Amino acid sequence: MAKDLQNYLDAFEKAYPQHLLRIRKELDPLNHEVAAIMKHLVNEGRYPIVLFEKVRDVNRNSSRFPYVDNLFSTRELCALALGLAPEKSGMEMSLEFSRREAAAIEPVVIDRKAAPVKEVVRSGNDVDVGELPAARYHEMDVGPYLTMMDVMKGEGGFYEVSFVKHLILDARTMTVSLHHSLRKHLLNIVQENEAKGIKTPMALVLGHHPAFSLGAGALTPYGNNDYGTIGSIMEEPVRLVASETWGESFLVPADSEIVVEGEVIPGRREVQNPFGEYSGYYQPQCLMPVMTVTAMTHRKNAIMQGVFPGHSSHFNMGSIPKEGSLYKEIKKIAPEVTAVFMPHSGVGRASCYVSIKKKREGDAKHAGLMPFLQAGQIQYVVVVDDDVNVFDEQEVLWAIITRLNITKGVDLIKNMPRYDRVLIDATRPLDRPFPEKNRIPEEVMKRIKLSDYTG
Amino acid sequence: MALKENIFWVKCPKCAGKFYADKELRHDKEHKLRCPFCQNRFLDSESPEIFE
Numbered sequence: 386m387a388k389d390l391q392n393y394l395d396a397f398e399k400a401y402p403q404h405l406l407r408i409r410k411e412l413d414p415l416n417h418e419v420a421a422i423m424k425h426l427v428n429e430g431r432y433p434i435v436l437f438e439k440v441r442d443v444n445r446n447s448s449r450f451p452y453v454d455n456l457f458s459t460r461e462l463c464a465l466a467l468g469l470a471p472e473k474s475g476m477e478m479s480l481e482f483s484r485r486e487a488a489a490i491e492p493v494v495i496d497r498k499a500a501p502v503k504e505v506v507r508s509g510n511d512v513d514v515g516e517l518p519a520a521r522y523h524e525m526d527v528g529p530y531l532t533m534m535d536v537m538k539g540e541g542g543f544y545e546v547s548f549v550k551h552l553i554l555d556a557r558t559m560t561v562s563l564h565h566s567l568r569k570h571l572l573n574i575v576q577e578n579e580a581k582g583i584k585t586p587m588a589l590v591l592g593h594h595p596a597f598s599l600g601a602g603a604l605t606p607y608g609n610n611d612y613g614t615i616g617s618i619m620e621e622p623v624r625l626v627a628s629e630t631w632g633e634s635f636l637v638p639a640d641s642e643i644v645v646e647g648e649v650i651p652g653r654r655e656v657q658n659p660f661g662e663y664s665g666y667y668q669p670q671c672l673m674p675v676m677t678v679t680a681m682t683h684r685k686n687a688i689m690q691g692v693f694p695g696h697s698s699h700f701n702m703g704s705i706p707k708e709g710s711l712y713k714e715i716k717k718i719a720p721e722v723t724a725v726f727m728p729h730s731g732v733g734r735a736s737c738y739v740s741i742k743k744k745r746e747g748d749a750k751h752a753g754l755m756p757f758l759q760a761g762q763i764q765y766v767v768v769v770d771d772d773v774n775v776f777d778e779q780e781v782l783w784a785i786i787t788r789l790n791i792t793k794g795v796d797l798i799k800n801m802p803r804y805d806r807v808l809i810d811a812t813r814p815l816d817r818p819f820p821e822k823n824r825i826p827e828e829v830m831k832r833i834k835l836s837d838y839t840g
Numbered sequence: 841m842a843l844k845e846n847i848f849w850v851k852c853p854k855c856a857g858k859f860y861a862d863k864e865l866r867h868d869k870e871h872k873l874r875c876p877f878c879q880n881r882f883l884d885s886e887s888p889e890i891f892e
Contacts, residue, residue: 525859527876656874659859669847670861672871735841764841804842 387624388594389501389640390688394453397434397465404433404462411439411447414520415529423454423522423693432458432697436688440518443529443553448518450643450689456595457698463705466595468620475776476712476724482618483709486603490616492623492636500626500639501684508629508680513556514645517591522694523661527670529553530660531645532692534590534601535561537574538635539608545570546601546611548692548702551589552657557678560657561587561649570607575649575674585649586635587676588628592642592690594619602706604760612636629680642690643683647676663699663732700733707760714759715739719752726775727763736765738775741812749810750796757798757806767809772822784811848892854880858889866892 386392398405406426412418419437426432435455442448457463460474467485469478497503519529535549547570551559563572571587578585590597600618605611616623625636630646637644653675659667692698704727712725721741727733737756741748749768756763769775769784789795794810813819846863850873857877865871865884872881884890 525876527859527874528879654871656861656865656871658861659876664841664843666843667860669844670859670865670873672862672864732841762841 387640388596388619388621390453390592390594390642390690391684391686393466393594394434394436394688401465406431406433406435408435408437409439411441412437413441413445414452414518415441415443415445417521417524419452419454419518419520420522420693423696426455427696432462434458434462437518442518443515444513446516448516448689450516450518450683450687452518452520452689452691453592454691454693455698456690457599457692457701457705459697460701460705463595463599463701466599467618468596476708476726479705479708479725480712481709482599482603482706483713485617485620486600486605486614486706486710488617489610489613490620490622492612492616492625494625494627494633494636495639497626500624502637502639502641502644502682503626504683504685505687506629506680506682510557512645512678512681514553514559514678514681515556517553517643518689519553520691523667525659525667526661527552527657527659531559531589531591532694533592533690534598535571536588536590536637537571537585539570539574540577541608543608543610544612544636545574545607545609546590546615547571548598548601549589550660550694551676552660552673554655554675557647559647559676559678560655560673561676562657562673573607578649579651582651584651586628586631587647587649588635588637589645589647590638590641590643591645592688593638593640596620597623597638598690598702599706602702604707604710612638629682637682641683642687643681645678646680646682647678649674649676661695663695663703663734665695665732695732697729700729702733703727703762704733711737711756711759715752715755718755719748721748722752723771724775725756728778728781730778731765734760734762736767737763738778738781739766739768740771740773740775741768742771743812743815746814746816749794749812750808753808753810754798757801757808761802763806764804765807765809767811770812773811781811785809788813790814848884848890850884850887850891851889852878852880853882853886853888854878856888863892 600615
């Protein structure tokens with residue numbers, strides 16, 4: 386059986402029923418009600434997968450589609466999505482992701498009769514994306530947004546898959562949020578087509594196995610066939626099927642829950658936002674390309690997947706696909722690197738903690754410069770010794786407070802694209818005497834068991 | 841992290857709700873702003889209050 390969202394959720398609920406929360410009372414996502422439940426869970430420190438069984442759609446009717454969120458809300462959930470044990474959710478998971486990312490499993494094309502996403506097909510004027518339970522999450526969000534994966538096809542035939550949001554404007558029109566970030570692969574494709582005055586075919590994948598979404602975040606170069614990379618991340622070929630709009634010339638994931646097909650209209654722009662983004666702030670209203678919806682296909686019992694913006698799923702989707710690649714690139718020039726972590730406090734994108742087994746002065750700066758070159762959104766790098774657990778932010782801050790030489794250990798790196806960068810060396814100095822970290826003898830820790838002296 | 845700072849705050853002439861937009865939309869005569877609170881569409885020149 387091919388991997389998909391529903392067989393993943395079924396297996397997950399059997400194995401971890403306490404970590405899948407079913408909300409059975411109807412909620413209105415457009416009125417922030419889904420977001421309110423999600424925020425209450427955050428406030429309680431709970432991060433289950435949440436399946437909202439009854440939700441209203443954009444047209445304010447009871448939606449035929451349930452809504453699922455929080456699939457990536459903890460590193461343990463991400464490990465499970467990748468088929469790994471939860472206890473391997475640290476550096477081991479990041480390195481495994483990087484190993485798979487470097488390979489490819491080519492997709493296979495199947496007949497439409499065998500494609501679950503073709504169980505219900507509508508096209509042209511029969512389509513109404515207002516039937517989707519799109520959400521307004523934060524108070525100032527301008528309207529209903531879809532937050533999932535987009536597929537476009539670049540010149541030469543490669544497929545680009547990325548995480549993008551869409552503001553629904555009417556039954557068959559929505560914006561396509563393509564920003565001028567450093568990794569603007571989808572925008573490149575649209576701009577290349579706009580220069581020729583032609584429409585850009587695209588598809589939204591509103592639900593698939595969670596490894597599909599994580600795979601779409603891989604640090605692949607422009608021109609990479611992302612279906613192959615995603616297959617490698619999923620450890621099986623992505624099954625594709627001909628689209629309704631363009632047939633065999635544009636293939637969509639056959640095991641998706643819902644696929645919305647459409648065309649980006651060259652030169653047309655419409656306002657979208659404010660939208661509460663991963664930064665924790667509202668992205669300002671701005672102009673974005675516009676797509677006309679041409680078809681919508683889905684399973685009979687499809688579940689729509691989304692990501693609660695600016696919270697842990699959103700952060701992990703940004704960080705986990707990058708950490709292993711960063712580790713490997715740092716390792717090439719600084720073999721003393723021991724771990725890499727992109728914390729939630731840096732929204733999984735803007736900051737990076739690197740630990741090293743320091744051998745000489747300068748090692749920290751040597752290792753710490755590489756993340757800036759590899760991931761354009763990283764603005765802050767902190768390098769610590771290998772006795773500091775980079776996955777424990779309190780330990781990293783302790784290292785900064787106790788080991789940073791403020792005069793020598795902070796480098797401002799100017800004149801890089803978009804913004805300046807800061808590199809903090811919070812490692813112990815080796816060129817002068819330095820105090821030793823407190824430690825209880827290891828032999829005593831092993832010999833004296835807490836359980837022998839309590840209860 | 842670096843947030844987009846080339847923005848302007850604007851007050852909706854219909855509901856008085858305040859939100860912000862990218863500077864590219866300042867003095868734009870073609871694209872009307874959309875109020876996130878009441879969905880009113882208006883040009884920034886119609887706003888009773890702009891902070892930039």
